[in-house]
Amino acid sequence: EIVLTQSPATLSLSPGERATLSCRASQSVNSFLAWYQQKPGQAPRLFIYDASNRATGIPARFSGSGSGTDFTLTISSLEPEDFAVYYCQQRSNWPRTFGGGTKVEI
Amino acid sequence: EVQLVESGGGLVQPGGSLRLSCAASGFTFADYYMDWVRQAPGKGLEWVGLIRHKPQSYTVEYAASVKGRFSISRDDSKNTLYLQMNSLKSEDTAIYYCVRNALAWLESWGQGTLVTVSS
Numbered sequence: 001e002i003v004l005t006q007s008p009a010t011l012s013l014s015p016g017e018r019a020t021l022s023c024r025a026s027q028s029v030n031s032f033l034a035w036y037q038q039k040p041g042q043a044p045r046l047f048i049y050d051a052s053n054r055a056t057g058i059p060a061r062f063s064g065s066g067s068g069t070d071f072t073l074t075i076s077s078l079e080p081e082d083f084a085v086y087y088c089q090q091r092s093n094w095p096r097t098f099g100g101g102t103k104v105e106i
Numbered sequence: 107e108v109q110l111v112e113s114g115g116g117l118v119q120p121g122g123s124l125r126l127s128c129a130a131s132g133f134t135f136a137d138y139y140m141d142w143v144r145q146a147p148g149k150g151l152e153w154v155g156l157i158r159h160k161p162q163s164y165t166v167e168y169a170a171s172v173k174g175r176f177s178i179s180r181d182d183s184k185n186t187l188y189l190q191m192n193s194l195k196s197e198d199t200a201i202y203y204c205v206r207n208a209l210a211w212l213e214s215w216g217q218g219t220l221v222t223v224s225s
Binding site: 046050091099 | 150216
């Protein structure tokens with residue numbers, strides 16, 4: 001099973017600041033990595049797929065990069081609605097696995 | 107608009123069984139693979155399993171933690187996805203999400219149904 005390790009666990013920032021979230025895989029997943037956002041009491045939402053492609057309706061301030069084992073989600077300038085938990089997920093191997101999440105808080 | 111509505115959650119004793127349903131609308135259900143994902147209270151996401159569509163013979167994949175106890179099925183005539191859960195354990199307590207799989211990603215999620223396994 002591929003283990004995804006996200007860091008940091010919590011990121012404390014202010015609106016307007018840049019956020020950099022990391023996801024590291026225990027073995028290569030090529031570019032088969034996605035990022036999801038989850039707000040309290042809501043279902044997760046697909047934000048980035050295939051490492052760097054924004055899903056429908058996702059603002060351009062969100063960008064994903066990386067391949068192999070190291071991936072980054074960058075939020076160029078935080079908006080109030082961006083404070084949430086972000087999960088990475090791989091689909092390179094079975095079973096599909098998620099990282100433990102990074103909480104972006106004010 | 108894609109809609110996925112889960113039902114069937116509730117309180118069940120350890121060792122018991124429960125069947126979850128997911129009613130899909132707003133898209134051609136038969137064309138898509140479908141997944142189940144769960145989230146224990148206050149915890150992260152855990153993928154449960156997937157069912158492919160008819161051209162792929164409705165084949166399934168499961169997480170090791172549920173293999174042999176859970177079974178995913180679908181009824182394309184009713185636009186409904188199912189999760190049969192047997193031999194339930196306390197660690198199966200979670201919100202269970204039905205998810206549409208598009209381009210092999212978890213693209214559209216239902217709001218989830220809570221399953222509590224407790225005596």
